[in-house]
Amino acid sequence: MLETALGQFKVIDLSTHIAGPLAAKMFADYGSEVLKVEPAPVGDPARGVGPFFHDDPHPEKSLLFFYLNCNKRGVTLNLESAAGRKLLLELVKDADVLLESFPAGYLASLGLGYEDLEKVNPGLVVTSITPFGQFGPYRDYAGSDLVYYAMSGMMYSSGAHDREPLKHGHPQSFYMGGMIAAYATSAALFSRLMTGEGQHIDLSLQESVAAHHYDSATRYSYTGTIERRAPKVESGSFKGTKFEGIVPAADGFIAPTMQRGRPTAPFHEYVTFLGHPELDDSLFADRQMIAEHREELDEVLLPLLKEWKKLEYFNAFMSEGFVAGVVQTSEDLAKCPQLEERGYFAEIEHPVMGRLRVPGEMFRLPECPWSLRRAAPMLGEHNAEVYGGELGVSRGELVRLRELGAI
């Protein structure tokens, strides 16, 4: 078996929903031994979030939960009980990382704050993921994907000029937070090689989106200007629904441009590739003229683009060095020849859902690659193995803990 990149780290994933579980998954995918510790008795609320296998809202059939928790083992634990807290402290003793996403201050109120955990294991890295961080006036504000987009500057400049600001239709803020939590945690582990000490990382999801929209703050600090949603599509712009924006193809949507390296290709060159070298370029001879004749350009090109199939356009133009985009559906991704050839997908058997094809390898480390080793855990699947087998809790004691509602 190949040596893994991160197999030397034990991670306790106390987090729920998307961000923390994604961070823990990134460790698990590259070899770490990750134990997902779910709140007893119902587990990670993500088990109740769709999409579901065959649309059946069953706790073992959430595809979101499944995707984010593959490669982890899972136990349940009730931290509200003294016996549950004691078990967590046992687990923490030989762990390297603990990821958590409880409301700020909750773990401390149970005697499980960073200061408490540090005493048990000074090398532990604790990463806390919350909506607004561990301190500050909004600490206890309620967060959500919508809230973070609104409070980052990202939404204000997105969407149509005369309509309400717009966010992405899939909750990206949590994925941003997860990726950021993963690198920050790994950096703290790297630091531990020198210092021998763990530490506490306080991550804010709201700031994660604000960091993503970095040029908003820079723009104002540098120039005092505030960018609004663009009123019209300008040459070189990428908003809206006109040429250089997103336009209809025969079977979906594409984003065509005349950009072909630097500088932009002339109109005649572009329409030659489009299959219409005969088109009159007298209005579009250079970029300045194109900028002055945007509407005429749309009138000429949009009907022609609509005759192209989206992926045929994308492949034809990209392979000739043009810049093009295609609005891919989930089906397109599932059938994508690039992902297929790169070995992006892997298959695994799940006890309830059967065999599933799982995406995928985020990046290639040839010496120590990503691997899919186990399906997401069933609720409490490894209670006996972990508490009994590894912590040495007796069978009778396990029964008692179950009766107490600790696990």
Place this chain on the structure above:
Amino acid sequence: MGKKGPLAGLRIIDSTTMVAMPMALHIMADMGAEVIKVETHTLFRTEAARLLYADNEPGDDPWNRDGSFNTLQRSKLGVTLNLKVAEGVQAFKELARISDVVVENNRAGTMKRLGLSYEDLKKEKPDLIYVSNTGFGHTGPWRTYAGIGRMFELTCGLSQFTGYPDEGPRRVGKSFFDQHVGWTAVFAILAALHYRQKTGKGQWLDLAMYQIGVATMGDALLDYEVNGRNGRLMGNRHPYHAPHGVYPCRGDDKWIAIGIENDGQWEALVEAMGSPAWALEERFADASSRLKNQDEIDELLSRWTVGWEHGELMEALQGVGIPSAAVMNSRDVLTNPHMRSRGFYERVEHRADSGIGPKIYFGRPWKMSKTPAKIRRPAPGLGEHNEFILGDLLGRDSGEIGRLYDINVLGKTPTDPPDFKPPSYQRQLEEGTLAGYDPDYAEIVGTEQDA
């Protein structure tokens, strides 16, 4: 130790342009790694073309005054090496010999042609970690395709969800997945460093933007695999809960985002509105009926929100536990009391001779308790650290360094700068691209004091 940051002791060569990799490496530099940006004065700094000149003045050296560039290159050292000249390539190799990581995002094949591929540099430094970032990776049928950040929302499947449902798919970010890729690159580089720590081995990382973007679509991909379903345009709505949207407030282009996610929050909202008769009707009583009738709720809710100032409404609603937020513009974000109190923004004093003065940059969305990160220095001016890197690090004497300037390996001014003109804010205000311009912005953001 603490002051040095978690990545103190690492040296990284940054031979990258655009957004994703520069961002990854400024974060690593904030965390204490010594990151050396290798660029050349013989090509224009592409990132310095966003026309965000400090105080809207291109000045004598506009390539050093662009806010976007200065954000993405902060905390780094800078050297100009013309890699079209043998002496430039030689200096790059010597730098690799004393570095831990090399990161490049050139078109596949470019580094090989220069004699600076992984195979070449491994001979200089056997345990080198070498990252090649491209749009689609170095293998597969799409390997030659241009990896342009602004297209990845579409190609990675995010645009199938994004847009007003009555219109069509849209982009939201400017080059949205660049940042995801940057952050994942930091994780990937650290994973390779952890592996090197254990085994003593370096390796070559093939980092494709496309795969990182698609990794945020796992649930959507499985939904297709299992249920045969594709994404649909969501606007600002939630798949299961309503109301969930952005509603008008008092004033021009002021908005509040409100996202109800359970019955308790809905009841709190009804009470905050003063329990109007419409809100108590049976057809809004539970999640599924609210979801079904959400067009109507949105209309009625808007009539209430429009009487409010957006910041006050956010405080009122958050005060009773409702996920809500004023839609903030760049001024609101930069002056936000919460982020200010957390030290999210950092004030950077630029070199006196740059004429840029103090500016505010975003920090990082996390804090480490023992090895805090910070912006270590402003972005390097073109060729700013040539003497330090060629002299102190590579041991060239001043005569030799002078010769490298003479043969155009080193330089501090671009050989072929384009014509710089500041954008006209007046025109952009008139056409509506800009919502506002505050002449007194330095006072508003408090640039003069500590951020």
